[in-house]
Amino acid sequence: MTGEPIRPEHLDELTAAMADLTGALEAEPGEAEILGVVCAEAVRAIPGADMASITAIRDGEPSTAASTDERAVEIDRFQYAAGEGPCLRAAETGEVVRLPLATAGAAWPRFTARARELGVGSYLAAPLRVDDHLSGALNLFGHGGHGFAETDSRLLQLYTTVVSFGLRTTRRYHRARQRATELEAAMRSRAVIEQAKGILMAVHRIGADDAMKLLVTESQRTNVKLRDIATRFVEDLSSTGFPG
Numbered sequence: 024m025t026g027e028p029i030r031p032e033h034l035d036e037l038t039a040a041m042a043d044l045t046g047a048l049e050a051e052p053g054e055a056e057i058l059g060v061v062c063a064e065a066v067r068a069i070p071g072a073d074m075a076s077i078t079a080i081r082d083g084e085p086s087t088a089a090s091t092d093e094r095a096v097e098i099d100r101f102q103y104a105a106g107e108g109p110c111l112r113a114a115e116t117g118e119v120v121r122l123p124l125a126t127a128g129a130a131w132p133r134f135t136a137r138a139r140e141l142g143v144g145s146y147l148a149a150p151l152r153v154d155d156h157l158s159g160a161l162n163l164f165g166h167g168g169h170g171f172a173e174t175d176s177r178l179l180q181l182y183t184t185v186v187s188f189g190l191r192t193t194r195r196y197h198r199a200r201q202r203a204t205e206l207e208a209a210m211r212s213r214a215v216i217e218q219a220k221g222i223l224m225a226v227h228r229i230g231a232d233d234a235m236k237l238l239v240t241e242s243q244r245t246n247v248k249l250r251d252i253a254t255r256f257v258e259d260l261s262s263t264g265f266p267g
Contacts, residue, residue, distance in 0.1 A: 058089035061186050065161060066091055068182055069175050071145065074164040078110045078148075079157060085111060088159070094141040095164055101137040108134040113148035113160040119180060120148045123170030144168035149179045153190045161186070212250040219253035222260060 062075040076090035076099055087099045102108030108131050109120040123145050128135045138146070145165035152158040161183050165171060216238065223234035238256075242249045 055089060057190070059091075061161070061190075062089050062091045065163060065179070065182060069147070069163055069171075069178055071165045071167065071169055071171050071175060072147070072163040073166045074143075076110075076162045076164075077151065078114055078159040078162060080114055080159045081156075085114070085159065088157075092164075094143070095162065098134065098138050098141060098143065098164065099162065102131070102134050105131070105133045107131060109146050109148045110160045110162045113150050113162075114158065117150045117152070119150075119176045120146070121171050121173075121176050122146055123168050125168060126170075138164070142166055145170045147171040147175060147179060149176070149183045151183050151187060153187050157190070212253075215257055216249060216253045219256045222257065 058077050062077060065075045066072045074090070074092040074095040076092075076095040077088045078085050078099060079088040085099075085103045087096045090096045090099075099110060102110055109122065109127070112118075113120045124135050124138055124143065127146070138144075143164045144167050147163040147165070148160045150159075151161045161179070163171070163175075163179065219238060220231055220234040223229065223237055224231060227234070227237075229237075238249060238252055241247075242252045245252070247255075
């Protein structure tokens with residue numbers, strides 16, 4: 024089936040799967056949920072795929088980050104234990120691995136035996152590289168012995184390209200929003216500290232450095248963050264009134 028054109032209905036299914044994935048990303052779920060959707064939509068988009076999993080390589084160690092079926096997780100575990108297999112090859116080489124299990128026994132006997140026991144006859148894996156924190160492979164399992172088609176490889180490559188871009192963009196957005204939140208919090212903290220310093224300077228007729236030392240001393244004495252000391256001081260004074 025090498026060179027077979029991608030049929031319109033396959034593109035329609037892929038387009039629908041990617042649209043649903045985009046909708047899921049916009050809902051801002053957690054990473055585990057996002058990767059679960061990636062697996063589910065891959066099974067939907069790629070003909071012959073009955074199960075899917077994602078192998079994530081973190082600090083050189085592989086693990087299954089998401090799956091549609093516990094049997095896929097079990098097959099992945101056999102590959103990790105053996106230190107070899109199609110998912111690891113796809114992750115390491117950056118190339119798609121496509122095969123019927125009938126031809127995989129010589130290269131990966133443990134993986135092949137366990138996959139057959141669990142009813143898998145075909146395998147397709149594509150590298151999935153998002154950023155420094157997430158890389159690995161998207162793995163598809165077929166119950167039939169078709170070995171997947173060349174068009175399936177092309178569809179999966181297109182899908183993983185979109186997935187990688189979407190996840191990368193989403194991660195950048197979340198990091199930017201987190202930085203903005205942290206900056207806003209820092210600005211609020213700085214503002215209340217400056218307010219507390221100003222009150223202390225006025226009440227005790229001292230300079231800015233001495234006022235800051237009073238706040239720091241109280242923070243150390245009570246083991247309470249400086250920001251919280253300042254906030255408490257300003258709130259207490261607001262409730263009791265500025266001393267005359």
